[in-house]
Amino acid sequence: MTEGGEGLSLTDIAELAGVGVSAASNWRRRHADFPTPTTVAGQELFASAEIARWLDQRKIARNGLGPDEAPGTTYGDRFRRNGGAAAPAAQATATQTTPAAGREMVAQLWEIMDLLRGDLDRASATEFLMSLLYVRSTAPEIWRDVTEQRYWDDASLLLRSIPVHDLGPPLSIPDARTTLGGQQWLQVIQLFDQIDLAAADPGTLYEALLNSFHRDFGRRGGHFTPRPVIRLMTEILLDPRESSTVYDPACGSGELLVAAAQQGAASVSGQALNERSQRVSLFNIILHGAKANVRLGGPQVTDGAFTDRQFDIILTNPPFNLPIPDAALDEPWPYGVPPRSDANFAWLQLAVTGLKPGGRAAVLMPNGASFTAGANAKIRQAMVDAGVIAGIIALPAGMFADTGIPVSLWLLQRPEANKPTPPEILFINAAAENGPPNRDGKRLLSPELQDRIVETYHGWRDLGDSWRLDGAEDFSRSVGIPEIQQQNYNLEPQRYVGASSATTTSATFESVQRELDELTNRTDRVRHEIADRVSTLHGRASAEKRNVYLGDICEVQAGPGTVDRTLGHFVEAWDRLVLPRNIKTGYLSHKDLDTVQPQTAAKLTKYALKPGDVVCARSGTLGRHGLVRAEEAGWLMGPGCMRIRPSADDVDPTYLVHYLNSPEAQEWIKDHSRGTAIPNISTSAMKTLVVPLPPIAAQREIAAAVDAITIEIEQHKQAVAATMRLRDAIFPLTGAVVSPSMTNPKNSSSTR
Incomplete structure (x- = not known):
């Protein structure tokens, strides 16, 4: 900022001046003398004194005056009366980080990371540093005590005593029984204590951690939404003059929740897909001085x-193209059951069902969601006919750090009762409006393009039938439902905005090609990650491992002989019973579950499952081992099953289940089973299975490598589906299709 005064965002200026965000954006875009902002902690902030003087030159129109404002009142007068000389507390406390300080902090973090990599995988090491930042920022007295400890056991005990809102003691702090050793852990504490937090506020340093290591959180619940896209989503739906409740059903790292809180939302809630995402999101929110309710789901x-x-309001950037839980397939989906292999239309339906009547949602989706066939097409049709889709915005490709798949922003709504269904859908084609690349080579969504999109949507929503394109036919168009029905409910903006059918088909072809290129790139990255992990472990796991009997590191227990139940009977309020058919390779299926009534369950408490248990069949089809996750805690092991519960601290359950599902273990189980017609294996035999047990850090690296291979398999499945869509586009692209008006081939003007 060129002059004194508190820092205000454009949204703050709009609120204090009593105008919409789009109006404030227009002031900035259309007037060359509008004050110039300064970037603070990654956000553009304007000097309040400069804004006040600029607004002094603009009188409020008579029809825009408030009841207590006399003719001649300026926006500057209103701005000052509403407190424009003072910034919101969330902005006033922001600390500007200089480039030199930022580079020094990152270098210090990398030095600490090098120490940790000997004992933790990179994602766990990053989360550990986030935990240290949380403790140091929110409990400075305990942090001071931690730095004064001479033994790591004492320091780690203090760290574990720090609760996080709604989580209890959540910090995953290692003990001294590790490769690193107690004194080296204390060295990590001392190195972290040397980072100058006065050079940056905790939220800024936390963002630096997320930016540096975001790839290790993956797209399964720990992903990044680029800041320009966050700004676009919040400015489209959030009005600072309204008190809105906001929800993100796939909150990832919590960045959308932070933005909503900073925009003045009345309450902010988020659903985390795993415990790591829950912790990371809560850390992010708390370190930015906000509050949110974040639950697992x-x-x-x-x-x-x-x-x-x-x-x-619902704002979300859910994981793309990932499978949904088996149990979800039997739920009452309002517009159709989504395919198990693709949760995209599960997220879209959840966004609608999570809204109050009259509520609105913004959901990021891969472009393929606009035109894919099969079950997704039927759901898309049902959503269009129900009037829950307000608009589709095709965004420029190449904006995301972790994917190059082109994306669209779906604007959804929940119609109010006794009101007519909206007759049109707004399409905005911003796909060709690429901004300049950043230093990582990713495209930026320029402020001018963001403002244009926001202004177009607000104009369409607020003006209704009187809205006009104003020369923007190649950018946006409001399309009636009958025309969309004629296009077989294809929702690609390129199909409706300034494009011919051939151009649209070509765009679809190019979109699928880009998706295939991205899948290839992602597969290459995963393959390199696997190679790096295996290279790091090569020789080390073999040299440091010990061979142990399964019975020495785990409790092995057989399930009950019989259970009083009605076969195939499921009651929601009763206890779930795991049978051999529910055991899959690596997980437990939520489909086709039996349940037992509470009186029966009370007699089976010794067979209760908890997270980290491994369940397998002891008769029939042997060899599948499923890991019990948090959502299956309390389920009961049924007849024909066996429970393997790690009893030693140096056994990673994920490593164990991967080993039990390996060809070596499978062959051993086959050789040691009894029976020919119905093979079975006893608990005493399973206890004699020899398990190779490297150090815990190596176990986690091996498990991560197997997980990476599983992801690669899923990506290959997606590539096959994309290739089939590419095949389906060949005939329309080449024009070798039958025109809808051609009912009699004999009347065609074509020649032989």
Whole structure:
């Protein structure tokens, strides 16, 4: 900022001047003398004194005056009366980080990371540093005590005593029984204590951690939304003059929740897909001085985290193209059951069901969601016919750090009762409006393009039938439902905005090609990651491992002989019973579950499962081992099953289940089973299975490598599906199609 005064965002200016965000954006875009902002902690802030003087030159129109404002009142007068000389507390405390300080902090973090990599995988090491930042920022007295400890056991005990809101003691702090050793852990504490937090506020340093290591959180619940896209989503839906409840059903790292809180939302809630995402999101929110309710859940209608509530606004960037839980397939989806292999239309339906009547949502989706066939096409049709889709915005490609798949922003709504269904859908084609690349080579969504999109949407929504394109036919268009029906409910903006059918088909072809290129790139990255992990472990796991009997490191227990139940009978309020058919390779299926009534369950408490247990069949089809996750805690092991519960601290459950599902272990189980017609294996035999047990850090690296291979398999499946869509586009692209008007081939003008 060129002159004194508190820093205000454009949204703050709009609120204090009593205008919409789009109006403030227009002031900035159309007037060359509008004050110039300064970037503070990654956000553009304007000097309040400069803004006040600029607004002094602009009188408020008579029809815009408030009841207590006399003719001649300027926006500057209103700005000052509303407190424009003082910034909101969230902005006033922001600390500017200089480039030199930023580079020094990152270098210090990397030095600490080098120490940790000997004992933790990179994602766990990053989360550990986030935990240290949380403790140092929120509990300075305890942090001071931690730095004064001479033994790591004492320091780690202090760290574990720090609770995080709604989580209890959540910090995953290692003990001294590790490769690193107690004194080296204390060295990590001392190095972290040397970072100058006065050079940056905790939220800024936390963002630096996320930016540096975001790839290790993956797209399964720990992903990044670029800041320009966050700004676009919040400015489209959030009005600082309204008190809105906001929800993100796939909150990832919590960046959308932070933005909503900073925009003045009345309450902010988020659903995390795993415990790591929950912790990371809560850290992010708390370190930015905000509050939020973050619970664990998934893409399910009845068993999600906030199925008991509805919200004014939903903002989300969910994981793309990932499978949904088996249990979700039997839930009451309002517009159709999504395919198991693709949760995209599960997230879209959840966004609608999570809204209050009259509520609105913004959901990021891969472009393929606009035109894919099969079950997704039927759901898309049902959503269009129900009037819950307000608009589709095709965004420029190449904006995301972790994916090059082109994306669109879906604007959804929940119609109010006794009101007519909206007759049109707004399409905005911003795909060709690429901004300049950043230093990582990713495209930026320019402020001018963001403002144009926001202004177009607000104009369309606020003016209704009187809205006109104003020369923007190649950018946006409001399309009636009958025309969309004629296009077989294809929702690609390129199909409706300034494009011919051939151009649209070509765009679809190019979009699928880009998706295939991205899948290839992602597969290459995963393959390199696997190679790096295996290279790091090569020789080390073999040299440091010990061979142990399964019975020495785990409790092995057989399930009950019989259970009083009705076969195939499921009652929601009763206890779930795991049978051999529910055991899959690596996980437990939520489909085809039996349940037992509470009186029976009370007699089976010794067979209760907890996270980290491994369940397998002991008769029939042997060899599949499923890991019990948090959502299956309390389920009961049924007849024909066996429970393997790690009893030693140096056994990683994920490593164990991967080893038990390996060809070596499978062959051993086959050789040691009894029976020919119905093979079976006893608990005493399973206890004699020899398990190779490297150090815990190596176990986690091996498990991560297997997980990476599993991801690669899923990406290959997606590539096959994309290739089939590419095949389907060949005939329309080449023009070798039958025109809808051609009912009799004999009347065609074509020649032989």
